[in-house]
Amino acid sequence: MNSFRAVERSLLQMTLLAGPGLLLGWALGHAGFGLAAGLLLFAALQMRQLLRLQHWLASRQLHAPEAQGAWQPVFDALERRRKNERRRRRVLLDALESFRDAARALPDGIIAIDDSDTIHWFNKSAKRLLGFRYPADVGNHLTHLVRSPRFVQWLGDARRDEVLMDLPSPEDERVRLLCRLIAYRPGFRLLIVRDISNLMRLEQIRRDFVANVSHELRTPLTVINGYMEALEPEEMGEFAPLFVQMRQQSRRMAHIVEDLLTLSRLEAQSVPVDDPVAMQPLLTAMLRDAQALSAGRHQICIEAAVDRDLRGSGKDLHSAFSNLVVNAVRYTPDGGSIRLRWDTTTDGGAAFSVIDSGQGIQAQHLPRLTERFYRVSNSRSRDSGGTGLGLAIVKHVLNAHDARLEIESRVGHGSCFRCVFPAARVLAREAALGDTA
Structure with a gap:
C-alpha cells in the first residue's frame, strides 16, 4: 500500500x-x-x-x-x-x-595453516608448546618454526591421517608432543598439538617394567626348561601326560618371555637402522622355515618377480616376516596353500605379502589383531602354540621402517597379511649390492 x-x-x-x-x-x-x-x-x-x-x-x-x-x-x-x-x-x-575464546582456552595447541603450510592463526597453547610469537609468526611457513626432520617428513607425507607421536617441543625437549592434521575447509587445515609428556613417562615405566620382569623370568624358565628337556616322558610312568603338558607350557612361557624381550628391544630403539637388506636370501629363508614347520602338510611357494630390496634392519625384518609365515602355517589346515609374495606398489614402494587358504578371520577382529595377547578365540593361540605377541612385533618393526600392515580376510577363504613399504625404503637390487660391497 x-x-x-x-x-x-x-x-x-x-x-x-x-x-x-x-x-x-x-x-x-x-x-x-x-x-x-x-x-x-x-x-x-x-x-x-x-x-x-x-x-x-x-x-x-x-x-x-x-x-x-x-x-x-x-x-x-x-x-x-x-x-x-x-x-x-x-x-x-x-x-x-x-569460538576464538574457546579455542584460546583449549590446553591443546591449535594452528590454522593453508595447503602451502603457511600459518594463519594459532592459539595461546601453541605459543606455550611450540614457542610461537603473535603476531610475528603469522604468515610464516610452519617448517621454518618447527624444524624437526620427523615433523617435516610427516607434514609432507601423503598419508596425513596418521598422527605423529613423541615429537620434542622446540621450547623444551622434555615436553613430548602428539600432532594431528584435520582438514576443516577447502585449502585449510588445523594442526592439533597435544602435550603427552605424562603419557610417555607412564609408557616408559610400563616398558621398563615389562623388560625387567621378562629378564627376571628368563633365568628361572631356562633352568626349568633345562630340567624338563633332560627328563623323558617314559620315565614318569603314570605322570607322563602331566609331564608332557608341563613341558609344553614351560616352552610356551619361554617363547612369551622371548617375544616380550623382543618387543622391549624394538620399543627401546631410538635410531632407525638404515642398512641395505637383500630380499632374495630373506625370502629363501622364509620359504625354508615355512617348509620345515609345515613338514609337507601345505603347498608353499614364493611369488617374487621384482628385483627390489629394502633399506632397514635385516634382523627385525626377518623377525616380522617370520611371524607372519609361522602364523600362516599354524592356522592353515593340512592340504592348504601358502604364498609368499614380493611385489611393487603403485606409488613406487614395495610389499611383502603372506597369503593363505586358512580359516579366515571375522571382520570385527581385524582392527585389534596387532594388540598384545589379543585372541580371536580363547583357545586359538594356545592350541597352535602362539604367544599372542607375533603381530604386535610385526607392527613395531613396520613402524620403525615407516611401513604399515594391511590385513584382508574372509572366513572360510583365507587371509592376506601385507607389509607395505614406502618408496624411500626401497632399493634397486644393483644399488643394494653396491652398498653391501
Missing part, C-alpha cells in the same frame, strides 16, 4: 511539473518544448534522489536520508536491510569471538 501511494505521489509530481510546462509552452507556441522542459525537470529530481541513494549506500551511515515520492519505500527497505545485516553481522562476530 505504501509503495502504491509513493507511486501515486511520483505521478502527481510528474504531472505538476509537466503540466505547467505544457501550458507555458502552448502559450508561447511551443507546447512540445514546454512538456519536455517539465519532464526534464522531473528527471533531474529523480537523478538527485538516485545520487543521494548512491551516496548513502557508499557511506557507513545506518539511517537513510529523507526521500520523495516513489523513492521513500526504496530508502526505507534498504535501511531495514542494512540494519538487519548489521544485526546479523554483530551476532556472527560475537559467535566467532566466542
Whole structure:
C-alpha cells in the first residue's frame, strides 16, 4: 500500500511539473518544448534522489536520508536491510569471538595453516608448546618454526591421517608432543598439538617394567626348561601326560618371555637402522622355515618377480616376516596353500605379502589383531602354540621402517597379511649390492 501511494505521489509530481510546462509552452507556441522542459525537470529530481541513494549506500551511515515520492519505500527497505545485516553481522562476530575464546582456552595447541603450510592463526597453547610469537609468526611457513626432520617428513607425507607421536617441543625437549592434521575447509587445515609428556613417562615405566620382569623370568624358565628337556616322558610312568603338558607350557612361557624381550628391544630403539637388506636370501629363508614347520602338510611357494630390496634392519625384518609365515602355517589346515609374495606398489614402494587358504578371520577382529595377547578365540593361540605377541612385533618393526600392515580376510577363504613399504625404503637390487660391497 505504501509503495502504491509513493507511486501515486511520483505521478502527481510528474504531472505538476509537466503540466505547467505544457501550458507555458502552448502559450508561447511551443507546447512540445514546454512538456519536455517539465519532464526534464522531473528527471533531474529523480537523478538527485538516485545520487543521494548512491551516496548513502557508499557511506557507513545506518539511517537513510529523507526521500520523495516513489523513492521513500526504496530508502526505507534498504535501511531495514542494512540494519538487519548489521544485526546479523554483530551476532556472527560475537559467535566467532566466542569460538576464538574457546579455542584460546583449549590446553591443546591449535594452528590454522593453508595447503602451502603457511600459518594463519594459532592459539595461546601453541605459543606455550611450540614457542610461537603473535603476531610475528603469522604468515610464516610452519617448517621454518618447527624444524624437526620427523615433523617435516610427516607434514609432507601423503598419508596425513596418521598422527605423529613423541615429537620434542622446540621450547623444551622434555615436553613430548602428539600432532594431528584435520582438514576443516577447502585449502585449510588445523594442526592439533597435544602435550603427552605424562603419557610417555607412564609408557616408559610400563616398558621398563615389562623388560625387567621378562629378564627376571628368563633365568628361572631356562633352568626349568633345562630340567624338563633332560627328563623323558617314559620315565614318569603314570605322570607322563602331566609331564608332557608341563613341558609344553614351560616352552610356551619361554617363547612369551622371548617375544616380550623382543618387543622391549624394538620399543627401546631410538635410531632407525638404515642398512641395505637383500630380499632374495630373506625370502629363501622364509620359504625354508615355512617348509620345515609345515613338514609337507601345505603347498608353499614364493611369488617374487621384482628385483627390489629394502633399506632397514635385516634382523627385525626377518623377525616380522617370520611371524607372519609361522602364523600362516599354524592356522592353515593340512592340504592348504601358502604364498609368499614380493611385489611393487603403485606409488613406487614395495610389499611383502603372506597369503593363505586358512580359516579366515571375522571382520570385527581385524582392527585389534596387532594388540598384545589379543585372541580371536580363547583357545586359538594356545592350541597352535602362539604367544599372542607375533603381530604386535610385526607392527613395531613396520613402524620403525615407516611401513604399515594391511590385513584382508574372509572366513572360510583365507587371509592376506601385507607389509607395505614406502618408496624411500626401497632399493634397486644393483644399488643394494653396491652398498653391501
